[in-house]
Amino acid sequence: MPVTAFLVEDNQVIRDNLIPTIESLSAARVAGIAETEEEAMAWLDAHDGHWDVAVVDLFLREGSGLNVVDRCRARLPHQRVVIFSNYATEEVRRRALLLGADAVFDKSTEIDGLLDFLEQLNSL
Template sequence: MIVASQVIPVFLIEDSRNMQSALAELFDVVGGFEIVATAATETAATAWLQRSQSDWGLAVVDLMLDEGTGFNLLQRLKTARPRAHVVVLSDFVTPAVETRCRAMGADAVFRKVDAQRFSAYLEQLSSGALDRE
């Protein structure tokens, strides 16, 4: 369970260093988040999940990675931490892609250009409004 007064650990799966930096800034502005790990490939993300005992509460996943895809990670992420929030943030979101992502375990799906909606989601998550019982 995520408690509003706690910092939410973030596992960021994104291949663009510029986007990683932009998201780090956004997490700082919103407050209440700390990036505990990043991965730019499906293999690196899977390896981190397998070896890490880290307690992450939010995974942010890009669908198109340097190697592999975020699609293949969604179910692994949900299996690894069923109570954590898994969010897709990608340039390649269509209604069909969103439906597929949600079916695979994503709690929310955003296009990268929807920064305002993603930021509002983070604010809700940070405030505890999206806590899981």
């Protein structure tokens, strides 16, 4: 059974490339997307317990990906949250992990790490 992913990303070009990459190179399917913090919160509320992994960008058109990560603290034990950002500095990684992120991946250098993470979720 595929991993159900929720993507929080405001850049259309990135979404248009990332979704087919995720779906063709990992065992995940993207079940929902959000461009803003508010949209992400609404999707999470409407789909509570019906997702396996949230892939969240930090800087959104409106709001912050870190607030989305913080909102996911009360997630179910099988659910995972990862940051996928161009700004994956050591400080961002530290803050994201403190807020409950399971992993942080740099968009420019760690796409393989994200895909491996998604693939590992399928084997759990």
